[in-house]
Amino acid sequence: MSAAVPTAGTLITLAPTGAESAKADVPALPVTVEEVVATARDCQAVGAAVVHLHVRGTDTRPTLDLARVREVVAAVRESTDLVVQLSSGGAVTDPLPDRVAVLDAEPDAASLSLGTVNFGRDVFSNPWDLIVEMHTQMQARGIVPEYEAFDLGHLATLRRLLDRHGLPHGGHVHVDLVMGVPGGMPGTTRALAACLPEIDPTWTFAATGVGRTSLPVMLAALSAGGHLRVGMEDTLTYAPGEPVRDNVQLVARAAGLARIAQRPALSTTQAREMLGISPRQPAPAEPAPRPTAAQEATP
Ligand code: KMH
Ligand code: ZN
Secondary structure (H helix, E strand, O other), X not given: OOOOOOOOOEOEEEOOOOOOOOOOOOOOOOOOHHHHHHHHHHHHHHOOOEEEEOOEOOOOOEOOOHHHHHHHHHXXXXXXXXXXXXXXXXXXXXOHHHHHHXXXXXXXXXXXXXXXXXXXXXXXXXXXXXXXXXXXXXXXXXXXXXXXXXXXXXXXXXXXXXHHHOOOOOOOOEEEEEEOOEOEOOOOHHHHHHHHHHOOOOOEEEEEEOHHHHHHHHHHHHHOOOEEEEOOOOOOEEEOOEEOOOHHHHHHHHHHHHHHOOOOEOOHHHHHHHHOOOOOOOXXXXXXXOOOHHHHHOO
16 A cells, blocks of 8 residues: 655654643643743654644633734744644634634644534534635745645545645645544544555655544554654543643654654654755844944044
């Protein structure tokens, strides 16, 4: 069975927060700017190369408020070298235009969901026109998409999107299989194997298993040459009856399994190379202060 460009290492994406869990229910969930930055920094140290960000407001609830999104992006960039990937999926209640508007925060990358899917009792809406709008806006703005497939048919949508609207910025196609969402494809080895023939050999893929499917999906993805996404957005239980301590615990487990698979975690530089993301530019130097009139007059 074919699939995807093989790489010598494993890209680990951290999804630390998501939009679904409440801080009151999950006290370890990072929601403040300081908590998100600390998690991002600590997870980079154990193997994460990309951070998939859903932003929370000061009330701890999900927000797409642009000023807040920009603040979090800047803070993560200041303290880490991670590829900053904003969620354009947001929460199921977010208006579609607001989800497109997060691209104004100028992340390195953004998620791009490939189809509408039942999401528990809700509906995660991703009509074709939104998919095209996201894709073309990201092309125009130099943002690299991470396509998200919640079901097998979403991979056919990806092929149709690329055929009609061309390759993404950077020229490389990377797709994440989001598995185990109640309403989407199951988080099983069999479902992952069914996706493989639909993944073009020039693409790379990652997989995410929601809830208790985290571990089987991770092992199946590694065995098929895929990359990994882990974090408290998707997984709150580390083992039966054992709540996740923090995101570092999940990234460290993924990095350990990747090492055992002899495809160790990619560095941030290697991740940028693989995904077609330009190296981070150093911040422009402050302009030198202009001399005062008194200084100019001094011989
Ligand atoms: N929060 C989910 C409804 C994404 O980030 O792009 C959608 C989601 C996908 O998490
Ligand atoms: Zn997300």
